[in-house]
Amino acid sequence: MPSPLVATDWLASHPDDGNIHILDASWYLPQAKSDPKSEYEGAHIPGAVFFDIEALSDKQTNLPHMMLLPDAFAVEMAKLGIGDDNFVVFYDGAGIYSAPRALWMLKAMGHMNVAVLDGGLPKWQREGRPITAAPSLVRPARFTARPQAHLVRDFDAMMKNLTTKGEQVVDARSPTRFRGEEKEPRPGVRAGHIPCSANIYYAAVVDADGTMLPADCLRTLFAAHHVDLEEPIVTSCGSGITAAILSLALEIAGAKNTSLYDGSWTEWGGRADAPLSTGPRSQSI
16 A cells, blocks of 8 residues: 555555554553453454454463463464454554554564554544444454564664664653653652653644644654655554554654654653653754
8 A cells, every 4th residue: 555544545445455444542541441352342343353452462470461472372373363464453442542553563574564544433424424333254364574674663772772872762642651740550650751862742743623734744743743755753642552552653754764652651751770851852863
């Protein structure tokens, strides 16, 4: 696909394409008091399978949503019917929120034939398109994990970057969390941000109707925050979910060299050996 986004009318025009696999990747913060699996079971796009971000995370770490090891990830994708040749479309129940994380997960494992449904389930329903509660048929497939190390950053890489300053860091959390004015929601995590990082709240790249802003608007937004699309960029957030929204927006805007810090602020803010800053960004990247 020429874009990592697909429109609802495009998806609706391919109802019988067996190579297109639709997955509901809805996920919500605990304070939302929503159960994405129950919502999926009550209403989903016909043929869609539930992609459980929580269940498809590494349980050998106390950090949330961390990527599974490649072999384990491949097994789980095969169970969901995702094969090496399938075109995968993710959507979520918020419009554009958690689906970009699922997209990034597949890309990080080498499956590039993937996109996000622009506007997600809310736009699909507003347009009166079909939904169902019927279980979707899943045929086990063969998924080959091909890890893409250039798309993922860990703690050591982020620490090294403080010295080399080879990559711009863009934080998707709210401005009050970024400045350290708001208590972090996870126990033991300090308030603040990675030194020299920029702050672009994830909601700023999404329009009021839940669709992604056009590419030219995104380029203007990133330029206003002194983010150079021609240079390497790492996205971060609280736990690696909304950082992926920025990663998607950066790709649409034309950035070619982006990665995501999987541990994000939960890891960085939870480690005493990680330096932090508070207030607005104090210096240019």
